[in-house]
Amino acid sequence: MPVLDRAVALTLRPPARGAHAKVSLKVAEHDAMYAGNGVHYLECGASALSVIHAATVLAGTRPGAILDFGSGAGRVTRWLRAHWPQARITATDLRGDDLAFCEAEFGCATFLSATDIGALKAPQRYDVIWAGSVLTHLSAAAAEALLVKLLSWTRPDGVVVASLHGRFVAGRGAAQEFYGLGEERWAALQAGYRDGAAYGYADYAQTPGYGISIARPAWAAAVAERLEGARLVLLGERLWDDHHDVVALQRRPIDAMP
Numbered sequence: 001m002p003v004l005d006r007a008v009a010l011t012l013r014p015p016a017r018g019a020h021a022k023v024s025l026k027v028a029e030h031d032a033m034y035a036g037n038g039v040h041y042l043e044c045g046a047s048a049l050s051v052i053h054a055a056t057v058l059a060g061t062r063p064g065a066i067l068d069f070g071s072g073a074g075r076v077t078r079w080l081r082a083h084w085p086q087a088r089i090t091a092t093d094l095r096g097d098d099l100a101f102c103e104a105e106f107g108c109a110t111f112l113s114a115t116d117i118g119a120l121k122a123p124q125r126y127d128v129i130w131a132g133s134v135l136t137h138l139s140a141a142a143a144e145a146l147l148v149k150l151l152s153w154t155r156p157d158g159v160v161v162a163s164l165h166g167r168f169v170a171g172r173g174a175a176q177e178f179y180g181l182g183e184e185r186w187a188a189l190q191a192g193y194r195d196g197a198a199y200g201y202a203d204y205a206q207t208p209g210y211g212i213s214i215a216r217p218a219w220a221a222a223v224a225e226r227l228e229g230a231r232l233v234l235l236g237e238r239l240w241d242d243h244h245d246v247v248a249l250q251r252r253p254i255d256a257m258p
């Protein structure tokens with residue numbers, strides 16, 4: 001099992017700086033998010049904690065129960081555990097081995113997810129739901145359906161914090177090997193996005209229904225306006241790891257503000 005080096009993350013900003021001494025340094029052998037760069041792996045998780053924490057502060061939400069939706073093997077989950085040691089943290093994913101690791105290493109509750117978003121059920125309600133790099137693999141319809149579903153799993157005043165590929169990603173496909181799509185599919189994704197649409201998507205070659213998406217900030221704002229009972233708390237570009245945009249929605253009707 002690879003073990004990270006605690007000394008690599010000393011440049012972190014709060015709240016990750018405080019959580020850094022407690023964060024688990026164990027990486028699952030099957031962690032698809034770990035590509036051998038321990039510094040980036042830790043910084044990426046720490047950056048997610050910063051933006052999730054900011055969303056909770058802005059929303060005024062106390063994170064008693066947290067769900068990491070699409071947790072993988074806990075690149076971010078470990079930081080949630082380190083910063084909120086008293087919280088009930090749940091991890092869910094399609095990858096059973098990753099969930100077993102999160103349960104054993106971070107004391108998470110877990111449940112196995114599925115690809116039929118409409119049929120998904122959660123065992124409880126949450127104050128905070130994080131979906132890091134999940135919408136970034138879904139079509140516009142599936143991404144919106146997932147936001148609706150996740151918002152329905154929040155407690156009153158709870159927040160859903162989700163990452164998106166935005167304008168930054170749209171401009172750097174060629175430099176990033178087309179995010180695994182290949183040049184032709186990347187061009188198809190770009191075509192939709194360029195022709196005035198707010199969202200572009202293309203499947204990976206081998207996985208219909210799962211690929212790469214890009215979304216203009218206007219897409220996330222429009223979804224927020226469409227969702228009944230949702231308040232747009234935060235929408236920012238390259239907020240996660242200087243890479244993904246992040247949107248945070250709170251379950252609180254706009255006309256119910258104090």
Ligand SMILES: C[S@@+](CC[C@H](N)C(=O)[O-])C[C@H]1O[C@@H](n2cnc3c(N)ncnc32)[C@H](O)[C@@H]1O
Binds near residue numbers: 070092094116133
């Ligand atoms: C790019 S990875 C990101 C993992 C983790 N959030 C992180 O940032 O390290 C996307 C994850 O979402 C999971 N995923 C995709 N569709 C899902 C679904 N319908 N339900 C739960 N997890 C899903 C994948 O299995 C994968 O682990």
